[in-house]
Amino acid sequence: MIFSRFVSSPRPTALSLNTSCFTGLQRRLAAALALMALTLLGSLPAQALTVTDARGSFTIDHVPQRVVALENSFVDALAAVRVSPVGVADDNQPERLLPEVREATGPWQSVGTRSQPSLEMIAALKPDLIIADTSRHAGVYNELRKIAPTLMLQSRRETYADNLKSAAIIGEVVGKKAEMQARLQHHQALMASYARQLPQGKVVQFAVARENTLYLHTPDSYAGGVIQSLGLKVPSVSATDQQESRQISLEQMLAINPDYLVVGTYAGNSIVQQWQTEPLWQALTAVQNNHVYTVDGNAWVRSLGILAAEHMGADLVRIFTQP
Amino acid sequence: MSDLTCPSRHRQLTLSPLQQRVWLLAGLLLIAIIANLCLGAVDLTLTQVWQGLSAEGEQYFTVHEYRLPRIALAIGVGAMLATAGVLVQGVIRNPLASPDILGVSQGAGLAAVSLMTLWPHASIQLLPWAALAGGFSAAVLLWLVCGSKAPPIRMALTGVALAALYSSTIDFLLLTRPLDINNALLWLTGSLWGRGWQQLYTLLPWLILLPAALWLSHRLNLMGLGDDSATCLGVRAPRVRLLALALAVGLTSAAVSLCGPISFLGLVSPHLARQLVGGRHQRLLPVAMLVGAVLLLIADLVARIIHPPIELPAGIMTALIGAPYFLWLLLKLR
């Protein structure tokens, strides 16, 4: 008897899932209809704005004053047009964000980690716009939407080109479309001037060093994209590899053997210090030519965005022009 | 009324201290609920909480949309895992047994991690269903490997071995896809973060398994006397064992699919309950449910308020609270 109950019980839940999907669809349809009606009537001033985000379309009828950003790249985009977010999921360690970004914005309230931001804290900040990441925050999209209009954009696994598109969308949504376009043009010009200062076609490998592991960032990664946009080359670990970063051993490092090696480090020991003592490290072309450089891991890995890319470009120019 | 059916050796417990303990536990549950409503990244007064229950209230989201479903979910999941623990310990007749040794949590974990790492673009809504399917597949596999006539201890060991297989596969997946490690680990630790009414509605149908477990309690008492005695008393031991384990599998899979494998809850709550009201399942099961609910509520509360606005997974807290108690208990039991 128990058994029959036990077997049949999944059925109602499956049904409830279907109905919830259905109501969701209905709601979205209703929203779309209402939106169309609104735009047709023109009852609202031209303020109502619709952009395309990862969820389809996103509409907002006011210029947001209190923005909460749940990924570093969103803060970067806000900083590019001088909008200060009220809350940021900064893992409670604001120093992990770029100093340029922190300078451009005012102080914010931390809302916890990027992976599990505190929804209570976000609600308490009474935001009128939340910018969240497609993959990390998909599970709480419905909750976030109850707090404020939520713009879903990709941040993790984002390429350099996609990031600039996201930044343009954010600029539009926060009512600074013109400023963002100007900023993006300035960015392109700046990156082009950096590219002119760099020797074209050199092979540059960016790697992140931890205490006992080294990760290479492939051409598909964000850092890889920035490096390529500056006219440099990024070697692939393997042709079939779709991953953005790969843990590698010294042997594979030798096989890749880039002209230039840029190592992002964090506080604490890095494996490169250990490898430097080994004879094989000396066999690397980059080591023989003194072309191994250390950069700030926070800026190169955790930060994505306009300011971050410019920071990387400036780092690279410094690397290549120093005697 | 069930007292009439129980073996006489349980009569020696006097009722009044027992009732006191149960009332104390109920009081604790109430306090935990109120604390969970009031405390968090933002502290609220009772008046604010009351106003927040209505849609016009200023704190409507925090109270009604966030804390309330989370509390209800914690109570449900805590009670389910604790019940699963009582059932497994009753059937395997070993104080060290827990739902974990059936390999169900690990199977669910493997399914969830596979979804997260192999199909990173799959909808997050699929995750609970994948986990549920993984949990049930693990149970079926255990049953296929053991056969229905295996002695309980062998079943436990087979479950452990299967669990080892699933965890090694999880590790393998995590190692070959380093970018997803953190998300996957968060899920694998068990967390109530971001769970709302929708998850609670998904959980509701499963709660029907709780009375079903209570319905088995008399037979579980007799099973405690050993298979032979139980058979003499008219209990079909293999069938009861299968039923109880199936219930435990259902409860664990459902709980794990929504909140991830919350460690030690299924292991510790039955022991705590047994210390409070003894081993009769008619009392043990409800009290274990209460204990499980209270433990998970406290764990989630601590996880939310220990370092705001950082939210820790509740599974870390249940491990930190549960594990030392468990060790102490075992050393004493020895």
Add this chain to the structure above:
Amino acid sequence: MSLTTIDTATSPRRAAGHAYGWRMLGLLSLLLILAWVGLFAWSAIPLSGTQAMQALFSHPTAQVSDVVVRQLRLPRVLVAGLVGACLATAGALMQGLTRNPLASPGVFGVNAGAALGVALVSTYAGWMGVMGQSSAAILGGGVAWTLVMLLGAAWRPGADKGRLVLAGVAVAALCGALTKASIILAEDQAAGVLTWLAGSVANARWTVWYNLWPVATAGLLAALALAPSLNILAVGDEQARNLGMRLGWVRLAVGIVVLVLVSASVVAAGSIAFVGLLVPHMARALFGIDHRKLLPACCLLGAALVMAADILGRAVAFPSETPAGAVLALIGAPWFIYMVRSRT
């Protein structure tokens, strides 16, 4: 009773003398072939078997292939072999000590305890460096094992095999939960700690080898010296006492040797599971249950297994590497299931 549980299809007496020598020789040649293959196979830099031999036996040159074989591959193969030997021997000792066919460092929580120690030190006290990690591994492993033995009441005559294993599982779960917690709290270290947890010899260099071999050799020799006592232990407490053995001291000695062997290998290569479980059973099937013959066989088989796992780990996702421990776990877990089915 205990004899029948540990015994396998082969009768111990038939595996005597002659056959033993041939089988050992066969194993040794297998080991040498694996070691040779390990020197050049699946390299990111093109290497051939002859190049590997040249690098070993001819005059050192500065060629990259030469240096790779000498500086990376050779210590890696050696460390893999020695770690395998240590873990397999430790498993055989544990099974002899507890008379439990499922006893092994992995199942009894020693690996998990050592891993917890390392995770705690590397996330909260990174400044302590490698030495801190080593001592944390030893401490964690030792505490976990003591706990399991106490909880499982291993010393009691006729101790329940299942209870001991469940105690190991509970302690391993506890350590695992705490390890996960510390990894989540320090997000950055996650991938590194996980690689370490799985166990890998990819970063084994000569320094690792120099730190490993003295301890490991001492442990292995001590294990061999204990072999006769283990044989007596296998016949049961009562008889062993009648034969004039001081059970407490023997158990203590075996326990210490196990801890030394496991800690040495955990420090060198992380916590590689399942070698200690699988190898003693394979060795018993091939060489019988006499510990004097069993332990050397375990060394060779364990070494061969870890070397093979390392080669496989390079092959499965070439050109990126998978930790040898992860590969071993995937191979070992089904075997574990089979063991439970057949030996309990």
